[in-house]
Amino acid sequence: MKAIVYRATGGPSVLELIDRGIRDPGPGEVRVRIVVSAVNPTDWKSRRGAKPGESLPFAEVVPNQDGAGVVDAVGSGVEGFHVGDRVWPALAAYQRADGGTAQEFAVLPAERVFPLPENAGFDLGASLGVPAVTAHRALTIAEDGPQRLHPGALDGKVVLVAGGAGAVGHAAIQLAKWAGAVVVTTVSGPAKAALVTAAGADHIINYRETDAAAEIRRIAPNGVDQIVEVAPAQNAELDLAVIRNRGSIAVYANNGGDLVTLDVRRHFSLNVRYQFVLLYTVGMAAVKAAAEDINAAIADGALPVGEAAGLPLHRFDLVDTAAAHAAVEEGIVGKVLIDVSAG
Numbered sequence: 001m002k003a004i005v006y007r008a009t010g011g012p013s014v015l016e017l018i019d020r021g022i023r024d025p026g027p028g029e030v031r032v033r034i035v036v037s038a039v040n041p042t043d044w045k046s047r048r049g050a051k052p053g054e055s056l057p058f059a060e061v062v063p064n065q066d067g068a069g070v071v072d073a074v075g076s077g078v079e080g081f082h083v084g085d086r087v088w089p090a091l092a093a094y095q096r097a098d099g100g101t102a103q104e105f106a107v108l109p110a111e112r113v114f115p116l117p118e119n120a121g122f123d124l125g126a127s128l129g130v131p132a133v134t135a136h137r138a139l140t141i142a143e144d145g146p147q148r149l150h151p152g153a154l155d156g157k158v159v160l161v162a163g164g165a166g167a168v169g170h171a172a173i174q175l176a177k178w179a180g181a182v183v184v185t186t187v188s189g190p191a192k193a194a195l196v197t198a199a200g201a202d203h204i205i206n207y208r209e210t211d212a213a214a215e216i217r218r219i220a221p222n223g224v225d226q227i228v229e230v231a232p233a234q235n236a237e238l239d240l241a242v243i244r245n246r247g248s249i250a251v252y253a254n255n256g257g258d259l260v261t262l263d264v265r266r267h268f269s270l271n272v273r274y275q276f277v278l279l280y281t282v283g284m285a286a287v288k289a290a291a292e293d294i295n296a297a298i299a300d301g302a303l304p305v306g307e308a309a310g311l312p313l314h315r316f317d318l319v320d321t322a323a324a325h326a327a328v329e330e331g332i333v334g335k336v337l338i339d340v341s342a343g
Contacts, residue, residue, distance in 0.1 A: 004063060030074050038337050043065060065089075065094065067125075123306070136293055155179075155181075157180075169185065184216055186204075227239050
């Protein structure tokens with residue numbers, strides 16, 4: 001089979017297309033024929049590492065956490081999956097040398113594989129994993145908010161999604177709207193405003209053209225209930241200006257810098273909760289709960305992808321995986337997908 005691997009950290013050029021044998025699934029594993037793979041920022045960051053040439057935990061690594069495909073073989077002890085089932089994985093490459101989706105067949109722990117609803121295509125399935133599970137976690141960490149999402153779970157809540165045109169922001173808008181929230185999002189220009197409008201945001205604020213804090217307070221005079229934050233270093237002051245008493249700020253990325261300065265007195269006077277979200281270490285119970293709710297949202301038609309839904313799709317072939325990684329690393333807006341095999 002065809003697979004993409006890298007043997008040391010570095011730029012996209014370290015990615016290599018090779019032929020390798022197809023492995024049988026062991027106990028508790030399933031083998032998935034990958035139809036579509038997807039690239040997330042975490043994929044290129046893992047590939048690049050702290051410095052070029054840095055050693056890896058394995059001799060070679062297959063990249064990409066997300067994808068969608070069809071169960072091809074089932075290992076012993078696995079229940080609930082059969083050959084031919086359409087599925088999407090989460091954390092496919094985490095702590096595994098050959099689990100990544102940038103290959104024709106991936107052997108994965110069954111607990112990291114989830115059924116793809118009948119009304120969902122492989123493009124949608126490949127767009128879920130990191131973005132949708134992260135968004136679900138960010139929306140379910142509030143002290144007085146729901147631990148699960150469903151229609152009505154966020155009724156009466158105002159959710160601020162920073163950078164709503166990104167993949168996680170897009171999923172957060174859709175999931176929050178499905179759960180009943182009023183969604184406010186910030187963008188940097190009209191093109192991204194059009195995308196978040198298509199995603200379903202109720203209020204779009206161009207932070208370069210207006211006083212974002214004043215505008216958000218106009219929409220939510222008592223403050224917003226939850227913030228899904230992509231750039232805490234840049235937005236800490238804005239977040240503090242608009243969060244309500246006992247509100248929660250979920251941070252899932254470090255866009256704009258690694259160091260955040262917080263005013264302790266002003267934060268503790270409001271009982272603000274900061275929750276940092278890293279998908280790799282949230283625990284499988286949280287991932288499983290998210291997958292169940294995400295699939296329910298899909299069944300309701302609440303998580304479409306594509307330009308008309310606010311998340312443009314950019315396609316590459318498996319042989320061009322290096323170019324796909326480069327596109328994400330360079331900040332392309334939308335979702336980068338890699339066609340691996342025929343559906």
